[in-house]
Amino acid sequence: MSERLAVRKTYKLFVGGAFPRSESGRSYVVTSAKGDFLANAARASRKDARDAVAAARKAFPGWSGATAYNRGQILYRVAEMLEGRRAQFVAEVVQADGVAAKKAGELVDAAVDRLVWYAGWSDKIGAVLGSANPVAGPYFNLSSPEPTGVVAVLAPPAAPLLGLVSVIAPVIVTGNTCVVVASERAPLPAITLAEVLATSDLPGGVVNVLTGFQAEIAPWLAGHMDVNAIDLTGAGPELAVTCEELAAENLKRVLRPPTAPIDWMAEPGIERMAAFLETKTVWHPIGT
Amino acid sequence: MFEYAPAPESRDIVDIRPSYGLFINGEWVESQGDERHKTINPATEEALAEISWASEADVDRAVQAARKAFTTWSALPGAERAKYIFRIARIIQERARELAVLESLDNGKPIRESRDVDLPLVAAHFFYYAGWADKLAYAGFGPRPANGQSGADPRPLGVAGQVIPWNFPLLMLAWKIAPALACGNTVVLKPAETTPLTALAFAEICRQADLPPGVVNIVTGAGATGAALVAHPGVDKVAFTGSTEVGRQIARNLAGTRKKLTLELGGKAANIVFEDAALDQAVEGIVNGIFFNQGHVCCAGSRLLVQESIAGELLDALKRRLATLRLGDPLDKNTDIGAINSAAQLAKIRELSAAGESEGAERWSPSCPLPDRGFWFPPTVFTGVAQSHRIAREEIFGPVLSVLTFRTPAEAVEKANNTPYGLSAGVWTEKGSLMLWTASRLRAGVVWSNTFNRFDPASPFGGYKESGYGREGGRHGLAAYLDWKLA
Numbered sequence: 001m002s003e004r005l006a007v008r009k010t011y012k013l014f015v016g017g018a019f020p021r022s023e024s025g026r027s028y029v030v031t032s033a034k035g036d037f038l039a040n041a042a043r044a045s046r047k048d049a050r051d052a053v054a055a056a057r058k059a060f061p062g063w064s065g066a067t068a069y070n071r072g073q074i075l076y077r078v079a080e081m082l083e084g085r086r087a088q089f090v091a092e093v094v095q096a097d098g099v100a101a102k103k104a105g106e107l108v109d110a111a112v113d114r115l116v117w118y119a120g121w122s123d124k125i126g127a128v129l130g131s132a133n134p135v136a137g138p139y140f141n142l143s144s145p146e147p148t149g150v151v152a153v154l155a156p157p158a159a160p161l162l163g164l165v166s167v168i169a170p171v172i173v174t175g176n177t178c179v180v181v182a183s184e185r186a187p188l189p190a191i192t193l194a195e196v197l198a199t200s201d202l203p204g205g206v207v208n209v210l211t212g213f214q215a216e217i218a219p220w221l222a223g224h225m226d227v228n229a230i231d232l233t234g235a236g237p238e239l240a241v242t243c244e245e246l247a248a249e250n251l252k253r254v255l256r257p258p259t260a261p262i263d264w265m266a267e268p269g270i271e272r273m274a275a276f277l278e279t280k281t282v283w284h285p286i287g288t
Numbered sequence: 289m290f291e292y293a294p295a296p297e298s299r300d301i302v303d304i305r306p307s308y309g310l311f312i313n314g315e316w317v318e319s320q321g322d323e324r325h326k327t328i329n330p331a332t333e334e335a336l337a338e339i340s341w342a343s344e345a346d347v348d349r350a351v352q353a354a355r356k357a358f359t360t361w362s363a364l365p366g367a368e369r370a371k372y373i374f375r376i377a378r379i380i381q382e383r384a385r386e387l388a389v390l391e392s393l394d395n396g397k398p399i400r401e402s403r404d405v406d407l408p409l410v411a412a413h414f415f416y417y418a419g420w421a422d423k424l425a426y427a428g429f430g431p432r433p434a435n436g437q438s439g440a441d442p443r444p445l446g447v448a449g450q451v452i453p454w455n456f457p458l459l460m461l462a463w464k465i466a467p468a469l470a471c472g473n474t475v476v477l478k479p480a481e482t483t484p485l486t487a488l489a490f491a492e493i494c495r496q497a498d499l500p501p502g503v504v505n506i507v508t509g510a511g512a513t514g515a516a517l518v519a520h521p522g523v524d525k526v527a528f529t530g531s532t533e534v535g536r537q538i539a540r541n542l543a544g545t546r547k548k549l550t551l552e553l554g555g556k557a558a559n560i561v562f563e564d565a566a567l568d569q570a571v572e573g574i575v576n577g578i579f580f581n582q583g584h585v586c587c588a589g590s591r592l593l594v595q596e597s598i599a600g601e602l603l604d605a606l607k608r609r610l611a612t613l614r615l616g617d618p619l620d621k622n623t624d625i626g627a628i629n630s631a632a633q634l635a636k637i638r639e640l641s642a643a644g645e646s647e648g649a650e651r652w653s654p655s656c657p658l659p660d661r662g663f664w665f666p667p668t669v670f671t672g673v674a675q676s677h678r679i680a681r682e683e684i685f686g687p688v689l690s691v692l693t694f695r696t697p698a699e700a701v702e703k704a705n706n707t708p709y710g711l712s713a714g715v716w717t718e719k720g721s722l723m724l725w726t727a728s729r730l731r732a733g734v735v736w737s738n739t740f741n742r743f744d745p746a747s748p749f750g751g752y753k754e755s756g757y758g759r760e761g762g763r764h765g766l767a768a769y770l771d772w773k774l775a
Binding site for chain 1: 412428532535536537539540542543544546551553708723724727732733734735736737738739742744746747748749750752753754756757759762763764772
């Protein structure tokens with residue numbers, strides 16, 4: 001009996017809830033940490049980036065208008081789906097990161113737990129960042145956080161699953177939609193995560209995943225006039241400056257890259273959520 | 289209509305020096321540059337004083353002074369910083385009338401507004417943030433002190449470079465300086481070139497309060513001075529209020545630096561009046577929304593969106609009301625509409641109004657004699673405005689209202705949000721659920737329902753989209769001045 005030949009997966013983009021190839025027909029070779037061939041991943045074009053932004057914009061009213069409870073339920077559902085495919089992700093993280101299986105298991109577990117942690121924030125962040133303001137006059141005055149809109153996210157190059165989940169979850173749990181540029185070197189866990197997202201009741205377009213060359217894709221998103229914010233966590237110093245300059249054109253909210261390496265295993269604070277929230281203050285007179 | 293006899297506020301209360309230097313390290317110093325310019329009273333074009341326009345070297349001196357002062361100021365216990373800020377608040381109250389007159393002289397705004405709106409809010413802002421100085425650990429921007437150790441307090445950023453506009457000169461100074469000092473930062477502030485006098489008076493107040501030298505530095509000048517300040521490598525935080533165009537440049541220039549930035553920029557607010565609104569109140573709100581401070585307000589309700597079914601009735605009532613507005617001497621206590629702040633601003637208002645006419649909108653102003661000297665523009669209403677017209681898209685920053693109509697709430701929201709700006713909006717309806725429905729869909733940082741242009745130090749203010757980022761006022765306003773690192 002000869003060994004059965006495996007059926008390999010084609011890794012495509014994730015846009016508007018569908019898995020298209022790059023419209024450009026381009027792909028690039030992805031190798032394991034050891035240098036073995038893993039796949040030809042899609043190399044997203046400018047048109048793909050624009051399609052992804054359009055999908056994210058289209059999804060924004062529905063997702064931001066969903067109840068916080070509903071968004072929390074869906075994020076928790078993502079955690080459930082991720083947990084169910086634990087073995088697959090462990091194998092992908094081992095390949096992509098070159099870590100031992102035990103360590104990879106810890107990283108996948110942390111990613112699941114991170115989603116659960118953020119899921120719980122959906123209906124609590126408003127209580128922490130909002131306020132009823134004691135103004136000096138007969139007015140009801142309430143400040144509450146609202147999602148910024150469409151957020152471009154440059155995922156960290158390392159930690160292809162845990163880092164990715166840690167930058168997506170805080171953006172979407174509050175009602176933003178996003179276009180994520182996956183780790184250039186290790187994009188495969190991002191596409192497999194997209195399969196999880198696609199089967200988790202998350203509306204199409206809330207998360208869109210582009211794979212390809214970050215230095216090529218990121219400036220398109222940073223300069224896009226219908227993107228409201230950009231997370232530069234995964235950008236190198238030079239690309240970060242380019243993107244921040246481009247982002248100024250429509251005054252995008254910019255989360256700059258970290259000054260020191262991030263410990264993705266540590267419990268995050270609320271800053272990543274706060275970075276992509278606006279504060280709306282509503283006044284109304286009080287009287288008879 | 290009643291005739292009103294003139295009731296001018298006396299200007300004897302103010303003592304304007306013939307010329308001013310810069311306020312650096314607690315001292316008045318001569319500018320090392322050569323540029324001196326007159327600041328004028330826009331109501332009369334009379335020169336009030338000669339102002340130094342700080343050079344790059346002057347800005348450098350001011351930043352050095354602020355850096356030096358930061359070490360001791362940031363190390364002071366919060367309660368001690370608080371007491372300095374409380375002192376400043378008290379002195380502002382004591383000198384409120386003088387400062388109000390000075391503001392009206394230099395800016396052109398009616399004394400009724402500088403006296404009843406600007407100055408009370410200025411004092412209140414300092415009082416509000418004074419109280420935060422020793423309570424920062426409870427503000428949610430870092431861990432609370434453990435075992436009574438204050439070491440866990442959130443840290444200030446360092447030197448704040450602050451650039452403010454001419455429409456609310458002293459109030460914008462208060463919005464910038466009060467939270468900065470409360471959090472333990474030191475400040476170099478540049479007031480607008482047409483309205484430096486109250487900031488210079490504030491320098492004197494800092495001296496009266498015995499504020500340590502270098503904690504507050506005031507450098508007067510125009511765009512070049514501001515550019516030198518925000519670009520100075522010794523500045524850790526930049527706060528800017530002004531035009532979206534300049535805000536964009538600053539954001540671009542700060543790319544790649546570690547400077548923290550907050551921007552409060554332009555607006556083109558929609559003031560939405562539904563058919564069930566209390567019309568008389570709505571008319572007052574519309575007037576307050578666009579003619580308060582001559583419309584020199586970034587959050588002005590410059591686009592009136594009125595439901596089609598009541599458009600005729602509302603416009604008739606609005607025009608009747610506008611006919612009663614009194615335009616003239618800003619120091620007259622009966623004046624509703626003062627002078628336009630500068631010749632340049634007047635030219636911009638005229639240019640955009642002319643564009644409104646040439647693009648096909650219908651222009652109306654009440655009969656309104658304008659003084660012979662100074663810069664004046666009558667309250668103006670454009671009807672038949674389309675969303676594509678420049679007067680519906682661009683910030684005019686003057687007493688010019690563009691009127692558009694809508695049929696359904698969804699159309700109102702769609703039109704209101706059809707702008708790159710997102711600073712403020714207004715909603716007029718007697719139906720609570722419709723008000724909240726509308727407010728939740730407006731992409732704007734401040735929504736006034738059944739009121740307009742209300743401000744309070746406890747209430748966060750700031751915009752969505754191209755109206756800038758960050759909030760001023762309230763607990764939220766502290767975020768801009770604390771070293772709030774990503775965990």
